[in-house]
Amino acid sequence: MAKTSRKTFLTKSLYLVTSLSLIERGLGLSSEVVAENKPSGSIPEGFTPVSESDPTAKALGFHQDAKNTDFTLYPERKETSAKNQFCKHCAQYTKLNEGWGKCNIVSSGIVSSFGWCSAWSQRS
């Protein structure tokens, strides 16, 4: 059986770790991103979340949790470049607390900071 030199072993290990790190980043799966994207915050008193069956919400493909987006209808939302598209980063969003805010377009209630709809536009 051939012996692996220490140098070869270290080189291969470094290559493997680097590759895994790049793959993880490419898929948007770093632990920071996953942790950041968890819905949080309680519903502010006196407000009701928008129903996903609301006609405007439905027409725009809105979901209170962007992970539930219909990616067959909105494949662009699945792209790495869209990974930070959440209501909390949208120009139409006004924050009420860490988890919830008002939307100028889907306005029959409040929206989750981690929601998304097809009218999303980058806040300036």
Ligand code: SF4
């Ligand atoms: S317009 Fe923006 S804030 Fe309103 S539901 Fe869509 S993504 Fe969320």
